[in-house]
Each structure stands twice: as C-alpha cells, then as structure tokens.
Amino acid sequence: MADLFQRERPTALPDPDQQDLDHLGERLQAAKAKHQPRPQQVAGSALAQGTRHAFGIAATTVVGGGIGWMLDRWLQTGPWLFLLFLLLGIAAGFWDLLKAVNREAKALKQRQDEENRQG
Secondary structure (H helix, E strand, C coil), rough: CCCHHCCCCCCCCHHHHHHHHHHHHHHHHHHHHHCCCCCCHHHHHHHHHHHHHHHHHHHHHHHHHHHHHCCCCCCCCCCCHHHHHHHHHHHHHHHHHHHHHHHHHHHHHHHHHHHHHHH
C-alpha cells in the first residue's frame, strides 16, 4: 500500500541554457584544436629559422672577410684588415641572431600573457 502513495519523481528535463553552454564549450574546444599548429609545423618552422640564421652568420662572415681581404690588397696592409673585418662580420651575424632571439622571446611572452588573460 505504501507503494501506491509514493510517486515517482519526474525526471528533470535538461536546462536549455546548460545545453547551450555545453555545446558552446565543445565548439570552442574544436575551434582551438583546429587552429593549434601541429608539431610537424612547429618543428619545420624552427628548422627553417635556424637554417636562416646559420646562413646569415655565414654570409656576414664571408662578406666581412671579403671586404677586409679587398682592403688589404688595395692598401697593402697584410692580414690585419682581413682579420678585423672577418671578426666584425662574425659579430654582426651573432648580433642579428641575438636580436631575432629577443624578438621571438618577446612574442612568446605576449602570447602567454594573452592566454593567461583569456584563461
């Protein structure tokens, strides 16, 4: 007889706002995953940048040495201007590398700050 007076509790219908929020969360995660670079893309980009900077250091070294060699031949000063401009070329190449590393570090910090503000 006790069973006759007990009612089954009606199952609560899902809240439409909660469903919309769940759906929005899923869409946001899908959009983030779609725009995240794949590891192969990141590795390829890093390799390309490293190669570019290595060629930059080599090029500035060769140009500096070439200028010094030409000046030594013209002024008949021996190897001194060659050595001086060779060192200046090496220094210019590494200076460019340091500027690029600092630029990338600043960009990475800005991206992290933006992510922290959003998350």
